[in-house]
Amino acid sequence: MDFDLNEDQRLLRDSVERLVTDRYGFEQRKAFLSQPDGFSREMWKQYAELGLLGVPFAEEHGGFGGGPVETMIVMEAFGRGLVVEPYLATVILGGGLIRYAGSEAQQAEMLPKIVGGEMLVAFAHVERHSRYELHNVATKAERDGDGWVLSGDKGVVLHGDSADCLLVTARVSGGQRDRDGIGLFLVRADTPGVTRRGYPTQDGLRAAEISFDRARAETVGEPGAVLPHIERVVDEAIAAICAESIGVMTEMQTTTVDYMKTRKQFGRAIGEFQALQHRAVDMYVDLEQARSMALYATVMASSDDAVARRLAASAAKVQIGRSGRKIGQETIQLHGGIAMTAEYKIGHYFKRMTMIDILFGDADRHLAEVAAHGSVFA
Amino acid sequence: MDLNFTPEEVAFRDEVRHFFRTEIPADIRAKHLGGEHATREEMVQTQRTMNANGYAVPHWPREWGGKDWTSVQLYLYQDEMQLAGVPHPLPFNVSMVGPVIAQFGNEAQKKRFLPRAANIDDWWCQGFSEPGAGSDLASLRTTARREGDTYVVNGQKTWTTLAQHADWLFCLVRTDMAAKKQEGISFILIDMKTKGITVRPIRTIDGGAEVNEVFLDEVVVPAENLVGQENKGWDYAKFLLGNERTGIARVGVSKARLARIRELASLERMGDIPLIEDRAFREKLAGVEIELKALEMTQLRVVAAERGQASGKPNPASSILKLKGSVLQQATNELLMEVVGPYAMPYVPEDDREGSNEPPIGPDYAAEAAPEYFNWRKISIYGGSNEIQRNIVAKAILGF
Numbered sequence: 001m002d003f004d005l006n007e008d009q010r011l012l013r014d015s016v017e018r019l020v021t022d023r024y025g026f027e028q029r030k031a032f033l034s035q036p037d038g039f040s041r042e043m044w045k046q047y048a049e050l051g052l053l054g055v056p057f058a059e060e061h062g063g064f065g066g067g068p069v070e071t072m073i074v075m076e077a078f079g080r081g082l083v084v085e086p087y088l089a090t091v092i093l094g095g096g097l098i099r100y101a102g103s104e105a106q107q108a109e110m111l112p113k114i115v116g117g118e119m120l121v122a123f124a125h126v127e128r129h130s131r132y133e134l135h136n137v138a139t140k141a142e143r144d145g146d147g148w149v150l151s152g153d154k155g156v157v158l159h160g161d162s163a164d165c166l167l168v169t170a171r172v173s174g175g176q177r178d179r180d181g182i183g184l185f186l187v188r189a190d191t192p193g194v195t196r197r198g199y200p201t202q203d204g205l206r207a208a209e210i211s212f213d214r215a216r217a218e219t220v221g222e223p224g225a226v227l228p229h230i231e232r233v234v235d236e237a238i239a240a241i242c243a244e245s246i247g248v249m250t251e252m253q254t255t256t257v258d259y260m261k262t263r264k265q266f267g268r269a270i271g272e273f274q275a276l277q278h279r280a281v282d283m284y285v286d287l288e289q290a291r292s293m294a295l296y297a298t299v300m301a302s303s304d305d306a307v308a309r310r311l312a313a314s315a316a317k318v319q320i321g322r323s324g325r326k327i328g329q330e331t332i333q334l335h336g337g338i339a340m341t342a343e344y345k346i347g348h349y350f351k352r353m354t355m356i357d358i359l360f361g362d363a364d365r366h367l368a369e370v371a372a373h374g375s376v377f378a
Numbered sequence: 379m380d381l382n383f384t385p386e387e388v389a390f391r392d393e394v395r396h397f398f399r400t401e402i403p404a405d406i407r408a409k410h411l412g413g414e415h416a417t418r419e420e421m422v423q424t425q426r427t428m429n430a431n432g433y434a435v436p437h438w439p440r441e442w443g444g445k446d447w448t449s450v451q452l453y454l455y456q457d458e459m460q461l462a463g464v465p466h467p468l469p470f471n472v473s474m475v476g477p478v479i480a481q482f483g484n485e486a487q488k489k490r491f492l493p494r495a496a497n498i499d500d501w502w503c504q505g506f507s508e509p510g511a512g513s514d515l516a517s518l519r520t521t522a523r524r525e526g527d528t529y530v531v532n533g534q535k536t537w538t539t540l541a542q543h544a545d546w547l548f549c550l551v552r553t554d555m556a557a558k559k560q561e562g563i564s565f566i567l568i569d570m571k572t573k574g575i576t577v578r579p580i581r582t583i584d585g586g587a588e589v590n591e592v593f594l595d596e597v598v599v600p601a602e603n604l605v606g607q608e609n610k611g612w613d614y615a616k617f618l619l620g621n622e623r624t625g626i627a628r629v630g631v632s633k634a635r636l637a638r639i640r641e642l643a644s645l646e647r648m649g650d651i652p653l654i655e656d657r658a659f660r661e662k663l664a665g666v667e668i669e670l671k672a673l674e675m676t677q678l679r680v681v682a683a684e685r686g687q688a689s690g691k692p693n694p695a696s697s698i699l700k701l702k703g704s705v706l707q708q709a710t711n712e713l714l715m716e717v718v719g720p721y722a723m724p725y726v727p728e729d730d731r732e733g734s735n736e737p738p739i740g741p742d743y744a745a746e747a748a749p750e751y752f753n754w755r756k757i758s759i760y761g762g763s764n765e766i767q768r769n770i771v772a773k774a775i776l777g778f
């Protein structure tokens with residue numbers, strides 16, 4: 001039993017935390033959000049220089065050779081700073097899919113570019129009626145000569161507007177909800193037949209609606225049998241956003257306590273009211289429970305037992321969703337009116353937390369998954 | 379024991395229902411039910427229509443447009459208004475400053491202000507809170523010093539809702555610096571056009587701009603704009619805050635939203651079935667409905683107890699209504715956002731949501747879901763936060 005970071009991991013943590021502290025103040029973040037892509041290309045370059053974009057990739061592709069723990073370290077620090085760059089979209093999802101499902105040639109071509117900060121990738125899987133089901137796919141892939149063409153609509157594609165390459169789920173056979181018959185396809189964003197409509201999300205990040213009209217694509221992995229890889233990457237992504245949410249929640253929890261110690265009403269700090277102290281304690285308990293489950297999902301993310309891995313990811317997503325909602329609502333309530341303003345940082349954490357709950361399925365959805373499997377103790 | 383309304387009450391309900399559903403334009407009501415904020419014009423139009431028919435200020439004294447309705451009638455009127463999605467007459471006018479002027483103002487003030495407030499010829503805003511005076515309102519520091527037949531006001535108000543539209547500000551100011559906190563406060567009416575007033579919008583987390591900071595710098599106010607007696611403003615403020623009683627639970631708003639949730643959940647798909655057929659979802663929805671039913675019954679108990687009583691003293695039970703009512707409204711906001719699912723994520727600025735030529739992103743009901751959830755966190759903060767309501771119940775009901 002060992003919950004400690006090793007020497008390299010501590011160094012990594014110190015360097016990301018320093019970067020976030022130095023370069024990601026509230027005002028700096030605001031300036032990043034107002035850039036044309038909705039994030040900072042400059043920061044992206046910095047991440048590349050620090051090796052952060054290579055954390056999960058093998059050394060042969062220019063990576064750091066890290067695992068889920070290293071990803072967790074980066075994501076938690078990013079959560080504390082509410083980092084808006086497309087790390088989840090490009091490194092965790094895009095890079096992850098290529099790493100697990102891509103051919104050697106695709107890996108050799110794309111991973112070094114991702115690591116070097118020269119390529120942005122987005123994962124297009126949501127459809128209008130798919131809700132949170134990865135295997136609910138109506139977008140069609142058809143053979144066309146020696147290649148493939150895609151037709152259909154994808155929605156809420158994280159950072160889909162700025163991505164150079166899109167990884168798209170599409171059906172090669174079967175009905176809309178069959179687990180078999182799903183393929184993963186690589187489409188350059190400037191391919192004829194691809195139309196993108198980008199927009200901000202509630203938390204200030206970016207997403208896009210993307211439609212494909214016989215857009216030329218190449219396969220990633222074996223068409224029809226790629227779902228297990230996709231699910232694995234999404235489990236890792238869930239572990240990653242759980243870690244991010246720990247950073248988000250920690251910031252909400254500590255900021256609330258600090259505020260309660262300084263805000264005076266009725267001639268004393270509001271933190272002196274015991275009723276409020278207990279509420280702050282409950283936030284802290286919720287945070288620690290969430291942290292524990294984020295660690296659990298992280299450790300389990302590298303398991304080859306797909307069922308155990310999925311179960312851990314779902315269980316963590318439930319805990320994070322619940323703790324996050326509670327802590328988010330309490331941070332607003334205990335701050336009072338000030339927390340409702342866009343000029344104060346805490347509401348932005350609240351909104352990011354709310355969106356993390358929705359990403360890859362909310363707490364209810366994952367609760368149903370866990371319940372369907374039996375027991376987390378089995 | 380009888381849960382039925384009397385035949386007269388049923389007839390009354392049908393009459394107000396008919397009024398709201400025929401006289402208030404369907405598009406305004408549909409928008410409002412969908413979570414969009416009514417525009418200034420829509421609010422003015424709605425309130426004028428109501429006023430022309432005697433429905434804007436039924437709870438005021440008869441000579442100023444009141445109807446002498448029973449508490450049950452007032453309840454039915456509110457409930458029907460909310461179920462029909464009618465934007466409430468401006469609370470600052472009809473629930474706050476109007477009753478204070480009617481009760482404590484002089485004849486000249488009543489004549490001058492009440493008819494215009496009822497008809498929303500003047501738009502009022504509420505200048506109580508300050509940066510340092512929130513829950514502890516009595517610690518407010520904005521001052522008014524007497525100079526001849528004027529007061530000169532200096533200070534800062536904040537969170538002033540819809541001050542950007544306002545013609546008048548009713549304001550708590552300190553007129554006696556030496557007196558104990560509550561005893562040196564006066565209630566004064568300030569024309570927003572007066573020199574020295576600056577309104578600065580505050581953006582809220584949902585992207586809206588409904589609250590403001592109001593700066594008052596050497597603002598000269600005629601002494602005749604003082605309401606009641608100098609240094610007695612705290613009593614009037616307490617009267618005002620305790621006034622909004624039965625409506626505060628907004629059970630009708632939550633009922634209407636639950637109906638909407640059912641409707642949207644039948645459009646959203648969950649695998650092979652509509653979401654509304656998913657067992658876990660139905661149970662969750664039922665759980666919220668049960669709590670709301672309990673609150674409706676609690677509210678009816680308060681209403682029935684008040685029937686035939688002259689209104690006046692604030693009822694501590696209204697704290698229960700505020701506590702539970704606010705939490706249940708927030709619960710319905712959460713549920714609605716959950717129904718929408720991934721399409722709750724796109725952010726569409728408020729200005730782009732209506733009258734835009736762009737097609738909506740995802741379903742046309744999605745854009746408001748998350749902003750409404752964010753926005754309505756306010757309801758457990760303002761009007762006396764839920765913690766303050768608990769303090770009231772602990773003291774006034776439980777005797778601690």
Ligand SMILES: Cc1cc2nc3c(=O)[nH]c(=O)nc-3n(C[C@H](O)[C@H](O)[C@H](O)COP(=O)(O)OP(=O)(O)OC[C@H]3O[C@@H](n4cnc5c(N)ncnc54)[C@H](O)[C@@H]3O)c2cc1C
Nearest residue numbers: 333334336337504506507512513537538539756760763765
């Ligand atoms: C959207 C919005 C609109 C508003 N509109 C108006 C308006 O039009 N006009 C106006 O005058 N005001 C308005 N308000 C202000 C509102 O009334 C105040 O926000 C409210 O009184 C709380 O004050 P505060 O925000 O300063 O929080 P604080 O008073 O600083 O409270 C912070 C936290 O401490 C808790 N707390 C404080 N004292 C105690 C205690 N004794 N025991 C236990 N807990 C305590 C509070 O409940 C809260 O959780 C508005 C507020 C909002 C958010």
